[in-house]
Amino acid sequence: MLPKEKEAYKRLEDSGLRPSVQRLIIMDYLLSHHTHSTVDEVHKDLGRKFPTLSKTTVYNTLRLFSECKAAQMITIDEHRVCYDGVTVPHAHFYCRRCGRIIDMDGICMPQLPIGESVGGNTVDEVQLYYKGICAKCSATKE
Amino acid sequence: MLPKEKEAYKRLEDSGLRPSVQRLIIMDYLLSHHTHSTVDEVHKDLGRKFPTLSKTTVYNTLRLFSECKAAQMITIDEHRVCYDGVTVPHAHFYCRRCGRIIDMDGICMPQLPIGESVGGNTVDEVQLYYKGICAKCSATKE
DNA sequence: ATGGGTGCAAAGGATTTGCAACATT
DNA sequence: AATGTTGCAAATCCTTTGCACCCAT
Numbered sequence: 001m002l003p004k005e006k007e008a009y010k011r012l013e014d015s016g017l018r019p020s021v022q023r024l025i026i027m028d029y030l031l032s033h034h035t036h037s038t039v040d041e042v043h044k045d046l047g048r049k050f051p052t053l054s055k056t057t058v059y060n061t062l063r064l065f066s067e068c069k070a071a072q073m074i075t076i077d078e079h080r081v082c083y084d085g086v087t088v089p090h091a092h093f094y095c096r097r098c099g100r101i102i103d104m105d106g107i108c109m110p111q112l113p114i115g116e117s118v119g120g121n122t123v124d125e126v127q128l129y130y131k132g133i134c135a136k137c138s139a140t141k142e
Numbered sequence: 143m144l145p146k147e148k149e150a151y152k153r154l155e156d157s158g159l160r161p162s163v164q165r166l167i168i169m170d171y172l173l174s175h176h177t178h179s180t181v182d183e184v185h186k187d188l189g190r191k192f193p194t195l196s197k198t199t200v201y202n203t204l205r206l207f208s209e210c211k212a213a214q215m216i217t218i219d220e221h222r223v224c225y226d227g228v229t230v231p232h233a234h235f236y237c238r239r240c241g242r243i244i245d246m247d248g249i250c251m252p253q254l255p256i257g258e259s260v261g262g263n264t265v266d267e268v269q270l271y272y273k274g275i276c277a278k279c280s281a282t283k284e
Numbered sequence: 285a286t287g288g289g290t291g292c293a294a295a296g297g298a299t300t301t302g303c304a305a306c307a308t309t
Numbered sequence: 310a311a312t313g314t315t316g317c318a319a320a321t322c323c324t325t326t327g328c329a330c331c332c333a334t
Binding site for chain 1: 215217218219220223235237244246248259260261262263264265266267268269270271272273274275276277280
Binding site: 040 | 299
């Protein structure tokens with residue numbers, strides 16, 4: 001059994017998505033790896049256990065998840081779209097040197113007006129992105 | 143003379159960039175149009191007055207601007223990179239229906255720890271993105 | 285003359301789409 | 310059977326790069 005299979009199943013159910021095998025293993029992956037994975041990473045990693053999983057399906061499934069709010073799409077970096085299984089709003093930090101995306105749990109998000117109207121605009125999502133050099137890279141010489 | 147030519151010149155100078163004709167007209171465009179333009183929009187729009195301006199140059203120049211912090215790159219939408227001549231941090235709203243990016247001047251940014259260390263990570267940029275349906279689109283039926 | 289800047293054409297990559305095969309109800 | 314899902318291959322689109330020419334110092 002997959003590590004977070006129960007949780008993955010419930011997440012799909014709650015989002016109104018049918019729990020196909022592919023959707024379950026991809027959701028399970030997101031819930032087990034809080035590394036803000038790219039499509040490529042998910043595909044490569046899962047590909048070892050499930051060699052028939054196609055990249056197209058990973059693309060389409062992750063996009064589907066984000067459209068259904070079953071996962072969060074992160075576009076902090078112009079070149080890479082990443083996905084996060086944690087759907088509660090939280091700040092992210094992008095390291096320009098190593099490219100990692102790190103959760104900034106200590107930082108509180110601005111009071112989130114989700115579902116409310118701000119200046120007439122109805123908000124349904126908030127993203128707070130920080131960029132710079134991460135602690136690990138700062139400790140390393142150039 | 144271009145509307146914001148003086149300001150454009152100064153911005154380039156302050157950023158350590160040589161004020162070529164192309165850089166001046168592109169920077170002038172950014173300073174005159176607070177519409178969060180894409181490369182394509184800048185190129186199409188300026189192309190009417192300056193037909194020899196190449197898209198490559200617009201690409202390279204806008205990227206250069208953002209690297210030198212002479213402009214701000216906005217990656218709120220997975221499919222489009224936009225640029226903003228306003229470099230002071232401010233929140234943006236992305237309308238899922240019309241695709242526009244709107245300034246949220248009323249919203250205060252979270253206290254910005256730029257240049258400071260947050261949990262060991264050194265921050266040099268902050269982006270706050272809201273997504274939803276804008277006022278204009280809300281007023282229109284589907 | 286030298287170094288940087290520009291623009292064409294081509295290359296490179298990431299993502300999406302058409303469609304036939306497949307699975308599930 | 311009917312409907313939704315998957316995966317291959319191809320298409321598409323955005324962005325970058327190589328390189329020769331040009332401009333300004």
